[in-house]
Amino acid sequence: xxxxxxxxxxxxxxxxxxxxxxxxxxxxxxxxxxxxxxxxxxxxxxxxxxxxxxxxxxxxxxxxxxxxxxxxxxxxxxxxxxxxxxxxxxxxxxxxxxxxxxxxxxxxxxxxxxxxxxxxxxxxxxxxxxxxxxxxxxxxxxxxx
Amino acid sequence: xxxxxxxxxxxxxxxxxxxxxxxxxxxxxxxxxxxxxxxxxxxxxxxxxxxxxxxxxxxxxxxxxxxxxxxxxxxxxxxxxxxxxxxxxxxxxxxxxxxxxxxxxxxxxxxxxxxxxxxxxxxxxxxxxxxxxxxxxxx
Numbered sequence: 001x002x003x004x005x006x007x008x009x010x011x012x013x014x015x016x017x018x019x020x021x022x023x024x025x026x027x028x029x030x031x032x033x034x035x036x037x038x039x040x041x042x043x044x045x046x047x048x049x050x051x052x053x054x055x056x057x058x059x060x061x062x063x064x065x066x067x068x069x070x071x072x073x074x075x076x077x078x079x080x081x082x083x084x085x086x087x088x089x090x091x092x093x094x095x096x097x098x099x100x101x102x103x104x105x106x107x108x109x110x111x112x113x114x115x116x117x118x119x120x121x122x123x124x125x126x127x128x129x130x131x132x133x134x135x136x137x138x139x140x141x142x143x144x145x
Numbered sequence: 146x147x148x149x150x151x152x153x154x155x156x157x158x159x160x161x162x163x164x165x166x167x168x169x170x171x172x173x174x175x176x177x178x179x180x181x182x183x184x185x186x187x188x189x190x191x192x193x194x195x196x197x198x199x200x201x202x203x204x205x206x207x208x209x210x211x212x213x214x215x216x217x218x219x220x221x222x223x224x225x226x227x228x229x230x231x232x233x234x235x236x237x238x239x240x241x242x243x244x245x246x247x248x249x250x251x252x253x254x255x256x257x258x259x260x261x262x263x264x265x266x267x268x269x270x271x272x273x274x275x276x277x278x279x280x281x282x283x284x
Binding site: 034 | 165166172175176178179180181182184186196197205206207209210211212213214216217218221222223225226227228229230231232
């Protein structure tokens with residue numbers, strides 16, 4: 001499999017609006033009003049409707065970059081699985097934010113004598129205020145052969 | 146929300162549980178949109194079968210969202226420093242997912258009261274679908 005370790009992708013920008021945060025909360029069945037009601041979010045100390053903890057993954061999906069590495073490796077997506085996901089939080093992600101994301105490939109390795117190939121990419125997300133929002137690590141495993 | 150007390154929580158203690166309603170196909174369609182994940186194996190029965198599955202499967206990120214919901218119901222969301230999950234099995238429509246958080250460790254480091262949690266998401270028969278880890282910082 002091609003070695004992409006250290007590869008950096010072009011930065012992307014994604015705008016997050018109220019409707020998106022509300023529909024995400026609705027889809028996951030999250031009832032906390034800080035994701036739906038602006039007044040409740042402000043009363044809880046947020047700048048606006050705040051995104052649920054795993055929402056940053058939707059941001060990188062929206063940018064079309066999450067599984068970009070698979071295209072580059074020429075992998076059939078039905079042979080690939082999202083194996084692991086992590087988030088590290090630095091500041092809140094709120095409705096009205098414009099998020100800038102940067103992706104790089106941080107690990108690439110084989111297991112089971114090459115039958116499984118792992119690719120780990122990291123995203124750094126920053127907002128329009130120059131604040132570091134969140135880092136994501138996505139591990140994808142590909143069945144080879 | 147009642148403030149969690151760093152002094153009284155114990156390693157090994159189950160501190161949070163979340164029981165979700167069964168996953169529906171409508172929910173998968175809504176999550177495909179809101180989660181910006183349009184992979185057809187989550188919403189299109191024909192595409193799922195063509196990919197060798199018995200039928201549509203839930204997005205791993207939907208189950209992980211439940212882990213996040215459990216945590217942010219336990220402590221204010223701003224106290225969550227890290228959240229991770231390993232996807233070990235998939236959820237399917239009809240699965241009622243239960244999430245749990247157990248204290249794996251606690252320590253005062255860099256002047257912060259840090260609590261490490263082991264997380265698990267299970268389906269109704271009790272199969273582990275996701276194994277997670279979280280770090281929260283208490284006041």
